[in-house]
Amino acid sequence: MTGRPSIILFNPSTWRGVGDATAPWGLIALAGLLPEVDFHLVDQRFSPNWETEVARLLKGGNCILAAATGMTGVQLRGVLSFFSLVKLQRPDLPTMMGGIHASLLPLQTVAHPNIDYVMVGEGEEVLRSFVDDLLAGRNPQAVASTRTEGVIGAAYQGAVIGAGCTTFRHATIDDLDRLPRPPHHRFAMEPYIGRTSYGRTLSVLTSRGCPHGCAFCLYSNPQFSSRWRGQSAESAVAWMSELAATYAIDHFHVQDDNFFVRGARVQSIVEGLAARGPSFTWTVGGAHVLHLRKLPVSFFKLMRRAGCVRLLIGAESGSREILERIGKRQDPTDIIEVNERLLEAQIRPIYSFISGIPGETDADLKATVALMEKLRKPGSKVDVGTIKPLVFYPGTDLYQWALDNGFVAPQDVAGWTHVTWDRYLELPYPWLSQERRRFLIKLYYTSLLWSPDYHWVNSPLFTGAARALMPITRYRMRNLDFRGSLMPDLLRLLQHLALS
Numbered sequence: 114m115t116g117r118p119s120i121i122l123f124n125p126s127t128w129r130g131v132g133d134a135t136a137p138w139g140l141i142a143l144a145g146l147l148p149e150v151d152f153h154l155v156d157q158r159f160s161p162n163w164e165t166e167v168a169r170l171l172k173g174g175n176c177i178l179a180a181a182t183g184m185t186g187v188q189l190r191g192v193l194s195f196f197s198l199v200k201l202q203r204p205d206l207p208t209m210m211g212g213i214h215a216s217l218l219p220l221q222t223v224a225h226p227n228i229d230y231v232m233v234g235e236g237e238e239v240l241r242s243f244v245d246d247l248l249a250g251r252n253p254q255a256v257a258s259t260r261t262e263g264v265i266g267a268a269y270q271g272a273v274i275g276a277g278c279t280t281f282r283h284a285t286i287d288d289l290d291r292l293p294r295p296p297h298h299r300f301a302m303e304p305y306i307g308r309t310s311y312g313r314t315l316s317v318l319t320s321r322g323c324p325h326g327c328a329f330c331l332y333s334n335p336q337f338s339s340r341w342r343g344q345s346a347e348s349a350v351a352w353m354s355e356l357a358a359t360y361a362i363d364h365f366h367v368q369d370d371n372f373f374v375r376g377a378r379v380q381s382i383v384e385g386l387a388a389r390g391p392s393f394t395w396t397v398g399g400a401h402v403l404h405l406r407k408l409p410v411s412f413f414k415l416m417r418r419a420g421c422v423r424l425l426i427g428a429e430s431g432s433r434e435i436l437e438r439i440g441k442r443q444d445p446t447d448i449i450e451v452n453e454r455l456l457e458a459q460i461r462p463i464y465s466f467i468s469g470i471p472g473e474t475d476a477d478l479k480a481t482v483a484l485m486e487k488l489r490k491p492g493s494k495v496d497v498g499t500i501k502p503l504v505f506y507p508g509t510d511l512y513q514w515a516l517d518n519g520f521v522a523p524q525d526v527a528g529w530t531h532v533t534w535d536r537y538l539e540l541p542y543p544w545l546s547q548e549r550r551r552f553l554i555k556l557y558y559t560s561l562l563w564s565p566d567y568h569w570v571n572s573p574l575f576t577g578a579a580r581a582l583m584p585i586t587r588y589r590m591r592n593l594d595f596r597g598s599l600m601p602d603l604l605r606l607l608q609h610l611a612l613s
Contacts (some may be wrong), residue, residue: 154298538550
């Protein structure tokens with residue numbers, strides 16, 4: 114090999130038309146402990162000719178690894194296409210998959226013929242050790258038999274597995290401050306800067322994980338549960354300030370799964386941002402009512418002065434029975450109370466709700482609709498969101514319930530590419546009749562019409578139509594009466610065309 118070694122990182126696309134520009138910080142962070150290696154990030158979302166780009170990168174003799182991440186569902190299609198192209202052109206080149214899906218189903222994932230290794234869990238330190246073996250000319254697969262059964266490389270201790278492995282462990286980094294900041298300067302960041310109503314917008318992460326175990330969420334899995342870790346407040350403020358100065362950022366979308374876990378840390382971040390002056394605004398994309406209800410309105414007002422303009426809150430249901438069933442430790446009255454404080458502080462609350470929970474009745478759904486109505490305030494900009502049917506993803510408590518009640522899981526990675534919301538009617542959920550599924554789909558699209566200013570839809574035509582239809586939509590939602598409703602079917606068709 115002449116010149117610096119290189120690694121290709123592949124970030125797969127979600128649905129076409131979604132407009133997702135989230136920065137792939139998980140991939141970017143991998144380069145932080147490997148300054149001697151060149152990284153080439155191929156993002157399928159922004160590379161219409163990504164196959165040509167990958168083929169060009171593979172022609173050089175310096176590439177030592179091709180790696181990809183991916184979530185369950187449509188992203189796996191891009192991942193498998195990427196690995197197929199790599200193996201077609203460079204059969205000898207090691208391939209590795211990481212990310213949520215591979216970490217939850219590592220043994221099934223590594224059984225795919227085009228995937229040589231799976232990285233289980235958080236990869237910065239693991240990849241550093243793995244690359245050391247590659248650069249030293251040691252084949253990790255070959256040395257596996259000399260180490261603990263199922264473990265490749267003593268340094269990885271099961272966090273990287275290959276074909277034939279039977280055991281694994283989930284790698285976790287306890288102290289995020291011991292890692293270097295993701296080396297954004299080594300990557301082209303402009304594609305990840307969105308143009309929103311707040312100006313130049315960039316996503317950012319200041320913590321990982323969530324200590325709660327909601328039954329529909331991956332954090333109900335023992336591998337992930339109770340593993341929340343955050344950057345120090347000083348590091349988080351410095352990180353956002355650095356990005357804002359480097360890329361002229363007007364607004365940050367803080368995409369932490371649960372930003373408010375440690376109250377003292379949150380207070381220090383807010384005070385730090387307030388002290389530096391409001392040169393940018395920010396949104397929190399992960400908030401649990403359990404933490405928010407402990408905060409007084411005075412603190413939310415301080416957050417607003419520090420630039421916070423929106424909070425995305427998982428309300429999930431207005432039914433106490435359903436909230437208890439899914440392990441969501443909150444009460445509808447808590448949500449209403451938090452909503453009042455946020456509005457007084459002039460922070461816009463945005464909510465999300467789900468349907469299709471085992472044992473759910475129409476009475477539970479009417480309780481959710483009633484809660485959504487209570488959250489709306491005349492003249493306010495509360496976004497009550499939608500009521501979206503649940504997809505049972507691997508690794509969650511409800512996924513185990515689904516297996517126990519007749520769900521037949523895909524037997525390979527390719528099979529999981531079809532487990533998507535867009536195919537809800539075809540998913541093998543024997544406990545849900547086709548009639549019930551159609552009802553839940555109509556409920557979802559009607560709830561979308563009930564939110565003319567829904568933050569994920571940027572269309573004046575949609576907003577105008579939704580406002581004009583508000584009286585009939587309100588009636589349908591209150592009574593769960595979707596007979597003769599054509600707009601939900603039209604919206605579903607338009608969304609299918611946009612996403613396919």
